[in-house]
Amino acid sequence: MTRVTIPVGPQHPLLKEPLSLRLIAEGERVVEATMRLGYVHRGIERLAEERSYVQNLHLLERVCGICSHVHTTTYCQGVEALLDLEVPPRGLMLRTLLCELERIHSHLLWLGVLAENIGFSTVFMYAWRDREIVLDIMENLSGGRIAHAVNVIGGVRIDLDSDQIDAIRRSLDELHGQVDDLVNVVEHEQTLKARTQGVGGASLEQIRRHCAVGPVARAAGLDRDLRRDAPYAAYDRLSFEVVTESGGDVWSATRVRVRETVESLSLCQQILDDLPPGEVAVRASRRVPEGQVVARAEAPRGEVIYYIRSDGSDSPARIKIRTPTLPALSMVRERLRDINIADVPAVISGIDLCVACADR
Amino acid sequence: MRELLSVLVTLFIFPGVAFLVACALLFEWIDRRTIARLQARVGPPWFQPLADLVKLLSKESILPRQADRPICTALPVVSLAAVLTAALYIPVGGRVVYGFEGDLIVVLFLLSLPALFYFLAGWVSVGIYSIIGGSRSVLQYFSYEVPFLMALSAPAILTGSWSISDIITQQAESAWIVLAQPVGFLLAIVGLIGKLKRVPFDIPKAKSEVVGGPLTEFSGRKLALWRLVVDIQTVAGIFLLVNMFLGGGDLTLLQGSAPLGLARAVTFSIKALGMLLTLSVTSVLYARLRIDQLANLGWRILAPLGLLQLAATILMGIG
Amino acid sequence: MIEIEAVLEAFRATCPDHSFDASTMLTDETVIEIPAACLKEVVNVLLDTFSVYHLSTITGQDRGADLELLYHFWHGRGITLQVKVPREDARVSTLTGAIPGVDFYEREVGEMLGVTFEAHPGPEHLLLPEDWESGPPLLKEQPDEKGEA
Numbered sequence: 070m071t072r073v074t075i076p077v078g079p080q081h082p083l084l085k086e087p088l089s090l091r092l093i094a095e096g097e098r099v100v101e102a103t104m105r106l107g108y109v110h111r112g113i114e115r116l117a118e119e120r121s122y123v124q125n126l127h128l129l130e131r132v133c134g135i136c137s138h139v140h141t142t143t144y145c146q147g148v149e150a151l152l153d154l155e156v157p158p159r160g161l162m163l164r165t166l167l168c169e170l171e172r173i174h175s176h177l178l179w180l181g182v183l184a185e186n187i188g189f190s191t192v193f194m195y196a197w198r199d200r201e202i203v204l205d206i207m208e209n210l211s212g213g214r215i216a217h218a219v220n221v222i223g224g225v226r227i228d229l230d231s232d233q234i235d236a237i238r239r240s241l242d243e244l245h246g247q248v249d250d251l252v253n254v255v256e257h258e259q260t261l262k263a264r265t266q267g268v269g270g271a272s273l274e275q276i277r278r279h280c281a282v283g284p285v286a287r288a289a290g291l292d293r294d295l296r297r298d299a300p301y302a303a304y305d306r307l308s309f310e311v312v313t314e315s316g317g318d319v320w321s322a323t324r325v326r327v328r329e330t331v332e333s334l335s336l337c338q339q340i341l342d343d344l345p346p347g348e349v350a351v352r353a354s355r356r357v358p359e360g361q362v363v364a365r366a367e368a369p370r371g372e373v374i375y376y377i378r379s380d381g382s383d384s385p386a387r388i389k390i391r392t393p394t395l396p397a398l399s400m401v402r403e404r405l406r407d408i409n410i411a412d413v414p415a416v417i418s419g420i421d422l423c424v425a426c427a428d429r
Numbered sequence: 430m431r432e433l434l435s436v437l438v439t440l441f442i443f444p445g446v447a448f449l450v451a452c453a454l455l456f457e458w459i460d461r462r463t464i465a466r467l468q469a470r471v472g473p474p475w476f477q478p479l480a481d482l483v484k485l486l487s488k489e490s491i492l493p494r495q496a497d498r499p500i501c502t503a504l505p506v507v508s509l510a511a512v513l514t515a516a517l518y519i520p521v522g523g524r525v526v527y528g529f530e531g532d533l534i535v536v537l538f539l540l541s542l543p544a545l546f547y548f549l550a551g552w553v554s555v556g557i558y559s560i561i562g563g564s565r566s567v568l569q570y571f572s573y574e575v576p577f578l579m580a581l582s583a584p585a586i587l588t589g590s591w592s593i594s595d596i597i598t599q600q601a602e603s604a605w606i607v608l609a610q611p612v613g614f615l616l617a618i619v620g621l622i623g624k625l626k627r628v629p630f631d632i633p634k635a636k637s638e639v640v641g642g643p644l645t646e647f648s649g650r651k652l653a654l655w656r657l658v659v660d661i662q663t664v665a666g667i668f669l670l671v672n673m674f675l676g677g678g679d680l681t682l683l684q685g686s687a688p689l690g691l692a693r694a695v696t697f698s699i700k701a702l703g704m705l706l707t708l709s710v711t712s713v714l715y716a717r718l719r720i721d722q723l724a725n726l727g728w729r730i731l732a733p734l735g736l737l738q739l740a741a742t743i744l745m746g747i748g
Numbered sequence: 749m750i751e752i753e754a755v756l757e758a759f760r761a762t763c764p765d766h767s768f769d770a771s772t773m774l775t776d777e778t779v780i781e782i783p784a785a786c787l788k789e790v791v792n793v794l795l796d797t798f799s800v801y802h803l804s805t806i807t808g809q810d811r812g813a814d815l816e817l818l819y820h821f822w823h824g825r826g827i828t829l830q831v832k833v834p835r836e837d838a839r840v841s842t843l844t845g846a847i848p849g850v851d852f853y854e855r856e857v858g859e860m861l862g863v864t865f866e867a868h869p870g871p872e873h874l875l876l877p878e879d880w881e882s883g884p885p886l887l888k889e890q891p892d893e894k895g896e897a
Contacts, residue, residue: 075557083637097720107875114860115885150774186637188628188717194468260629260716277801279849293802298824362774363826365804374804374820391805391853399852410561411719414637428875 072100075410079108083186083414086424088398090417094410102405104398109428117388122148122222122357125385132390133426134215135175138167139368140390141220146301147364147377148222151357158303160224160349165303166340167210167219168366169333173244174203175369176326176333179421180251183323186414187264192254199247206240209233224350234341241341245334248327255327265320269404269416272317279400283371283393284325285420289317295367302366307339319419326421355383368393370421392426444521446513453660454478456667456705463709478660482653490649496554501647504550505654508543512658515539516665520594520672522694528594533585536593537578540665543658544570544624547633550655551643562642565720566633569623572727573630577620579735580613583742584673593669597677607674609745613738614674616731618704621666622711623723625659629715630723667708671700750798750823752778758797762789777826779818784831784840791829791843794821803847808857810888815861833863842868860886 072093079087087108093101113132117125129144130137142164149156156164177200184192204214211217211227219225229237255261276286286293294311296304312328314321357379364375371393380386397420404416439445457478465472492501518532518539544566551563584606585591588599600606607614623630634642641647644655671677677697718726752770759768763786771779782790794800800823807818815838819829833840842865843850854865855874862884865871873880 073557073561075561082640107873107877110875112885146775184716188631188635188637189715190628191468191713192716194470198469258716260718263722264716264719278847280801280803280847281849299826360774363777363820363828364775365822365826372804372822376805376807376818376820378809387807387809389805389807389809395805395852396849399849409719409721411632411635411638411721414635 071095075099077413077417083417084422084424085182086422088422088424090405092405092410092413097410099405099408099410099413102402104402106398106424106428109425111429113429114388114390117385119384121355121383122385123355125388126220126222127218129388129390130216130218132429133392133423135178135423136171136368136370136373136392136426137216138171138219139366139373142168142302143364143366143373143375144377144388145220145222146366147362147375148357149353150362150364151360151377151379152222152353154223154351154353156224157348157351158345159228159347161303162306162340162344163225163227163229163349164220165307166337167207167217167225168302169336169340170203170207170210172333172369173330173337174200174207175421176330177203177248177251179326179369179418180255180323183265183319183415183418184261186418187261189261189264192251192261195247196251199244199251202240202244202247206237209236221350221353223353224348226350228349229344234344238338238341241334241337245331248330248334252327252331255323261323262320264412265323265415265419266316266318268319268412269408269419270316270318271400271404275400275403276317279396279403281371281396281400283368283397283421284322284329285397285400286371287311287313288321288325290315295365295372299365301364303340306343307336309336319415322419322421356381357383357385370394370397370423370426390429392423392429394421394423394427397421398427439526440517444524444526445517448521449513449516449661449664450657452664453657454482456663457660459702459705460663460709460712463706464713467710467713482657485648485653485656486650488649490647490651493555493646496646500553501550501651504546504553505647505651505658508546508658509654509661511539511542511546512661512665516661516668518593519665519668520597520677521668522677522697524693525594528592530590530592530595533581533591533593533596536665536669537581540624540662540669541570541574543662544574547643550647551633551645554643554646556646558639558641558645559643562633562639562645565639566626566643568720569626569630569632569723572724573620573623573731576616576727576731576735577624579732579739580610580616580620581669581673583610583613583735583738586739586742586746589746593672597672600676605674605676610674610738610742612734613742614670616735616738617670617674618707618711619731621670622708623727624666625663625708627708628712629718631717632720632723635717663705663708667701667704670704671697675700675704750800750825750827752827755794755798755827756780758793759786759790762786762793773828777820777828779828779830781830781832784833787829787831788841788843788846791819791846794827795846798823800827801847803843803850803853806850806853806857808861808863808886810861810886812888815863817857817863838862839864839866841866844869860884862887 072095075092075094077090078084079089089105091103092099126141129140132140177196181193181196208214211219219227271289273289276289276291292313297311309332312325314325359381361378366373374391376389377385378387401420458475462472515536517526518536548563548567551559584596588596756768766783768780773779800821802822804820804822809816814832817831821827854868857863858871859873859876
């Protein structure tokens with residue numbers, strides 16, 4: 070049978086960001102896949118060395134659009150450790166609130182993208198309509214829908230009064246009803262299951278060999294979530310369940326993410342119920358003493374890790390960022406071998422791509 | 430002279446080209462608006478399909494260098510000719526234009542030609558997405574066309590006539606065929622969804638897999654004509670199903686009477702709109718199937734059901 | 749939770765010439781210095797004896813006289829292996845045999861700092877374009893965005 074090369078990207082309806090895949094197919098089966106990254110590489114690690122720690126807050130938020138807050142959260146955690154600062158509890162709780170809102174936003178966005186890519190545009194429309202509720206909450210909190218600029222070194226720059234808290238609670242209740250409907254669709258709708266069940270299966274062994282993280286790993290049975298295993302921000306004060314499945318296929322990943330959304334809603338309610346009084350930030354000096362720090366956080370897509378080295382000046386000597394999409398991309402090259410062409414959208418969407426994160 | 434004028438009016442105005450195009454655009458708007466409302470959106474205004482058509486007609490048409498230009502230009506035109514001709518033989522609102530014994534077979538044949546031309550369009554325009562989309566459309570064709578033909582032959586076998594107007598008349602005298610052949614009716618609807626390449630059977634033009642399918646490289650006037658072909662095929666398919674299963678312009682469910690032409694037209698319109706809404710709602714409810722899942726569905730479920738329906742019809746006729 | 753002392757003992761057993769000492773880095777990260785020659789054996793010990801298979805990433809940085817590679821592992825707690833290679837002869841063995849997922853990380857360090865990972869199956873550029881001429885961007889003597897070194 071003749072082999073044809075199907076280009077997926079850099080521009081393709083399937084991809085929201087440029088990524089180049091070359092699928093070599095025989096008939097309707099893909100036999101080989103090659104990948105090229107770097108289309109959105111902006112050299113952020115190098116740029117960060119030439120900016121002050123405060124300017125880097127602005128820069129690092131723009132590594133990714135969907136998980137912008139968790140990037141600055143991890144960065145601030147690292148710098149606050151170097152400065153030996155303790156963020157007040159109220160500040161930590163507000164930081165965590167936005168982390169969880171961002172997780173809900175990211176999962177709803179991803180659900181819509183997956184649905185659209187398998188031809189289920191109704192779920193796409195519903196998920197993105199519900200996402201608007203979260204975006205409105207974040208806009209009321211911080212002034213921005215996607216780039217919130219809430220973190221400062223030493224805490225957060227926003228505060229909530231009781232009116233805002235009530236408004237957020239009402240919106241979250243409304244969202245809860247909608248998300249329950251989406252959970253129902255994911256668990257029971259036959260055509261969605263037909264397109265995602267048994268597709269793109271990854272064994273726990275594959276997950277381990279590629280060091281994959283996040284919902285993709287949890288869908289294959291890896292019981293790891295940094296919010297529970299290495300608590301940061303206010304997670305040691307909050308209770309939630311880590312959602313795992315065992316199938317490893319796209320349907321399992323979908324179930325994991327949708328149920329994580331429900332858990333995040335519960336976390337947001339807990340935070341709003343228990344918001345301690347007090348300050349939201351402490352003052353931080355511009356110069357950071359010499360030292361090195363490794364900071365980790367659980368982004369919507371998995372573990373994000375920052376290594377920061379300071380040389381005593383007001384500008385970092387080295388910032389290294391590794392985002393969760395990178396190991397997922399490494400794994401997807403393997404997953405794309407020997408599958409049906411029609412399963413390619415489900416497999417690629419199933420790993421929740423964020424190419425801007427991977428390329429930095 | 431008068432006859433010539435009458436023929437020209439019939440062919441080009443009513444129920445000819447102008448009426449069909451107007452119906453096609455109206456149906457497209459109702460479809461898009463219904464789907465939008467069901468998806469919690471607003472949907473386009475009434476003139477959107479016309480605006481899209483006019484816009485596409487005025488755009489530049491670019492083809493790849495290796496594509497066969499004359500064939501690419503001819504294919505949409507020939508497809509359009511096929512569906513328009515098929516529609517002419519389908520009675521509208523009880524008004525028969527050019528009926529004859531066996532016109533059902535001609536209509537079914539003409540309505541299946543666009544699928545062939547669609548595949549050819551993909552083949553001849555040479556891009557990788559076009560070729561894959563084209564081969565998928567042929568696979569899909571075999572999965573839905575056989576059940577569709579079986580479902581539409583059953584009424585003919587039941588009534589003993591292969592003329593659509595005869596079938597309508599017989600339904601007016603006894604009962605709508607849908608009551609005698611509900612399975613056939615459902616098969617016909619599923620087959621129509623496959624023919625029109627609507628979700629869940631829009632596999633050849635799956636945007637996230639093959640970008641635009643066989644029509645990826647088409648633009649401008651050619652693409653406008655292709656879209657018109659799909660719209661008119663929708664109209665023709667719906668009219669055909671209304672005539673074959675729902676009694677055409679007939680009012681009552683069981684015993685027929687002979688209402689005035691206007692009443693017939695209104696009844697026909699209501700039935701046609703009902704069918705259109707059914708198609709729109711099914712578009713909203715499902716994800717797209719994979720081609721092997723469709724082939725499974727077609728050969729393991731639909732075709733056997735069609736055979737059962739035919740067998741039952743023949744046995745009923747003998748008994 | 750693995751015991752750092754046990755890990756150090758196992759390392760010393762594999763590579764007797766080196767005295768493996770642990771230090772800590774913020775936040776709660778254990779750092780163990782590894783000679784470049786022993787890297788592969790040490791990682792195999794981590795994988796086989798202690799089931800530490802999650803490598804978060806490899807940080808590469810220019811420390812003036814040497815280039816430093818930090819292998820950030822995680823197993824309930826963070827363990828970082830610190831490897832120094834001389835600037836003139838920046839080479840270390842690849843880990844893709846033991847951990848296939850390390851492929852991307854090694855390619856990135858390779859293109860950003862000019863480190864060669866011996867026996868890497870496909871050391872092309874990961875993020876930089878194929879026709880990148882200006883040398884490894886993260887080496888300190890590279891001119892910054894204003895064009896000054």
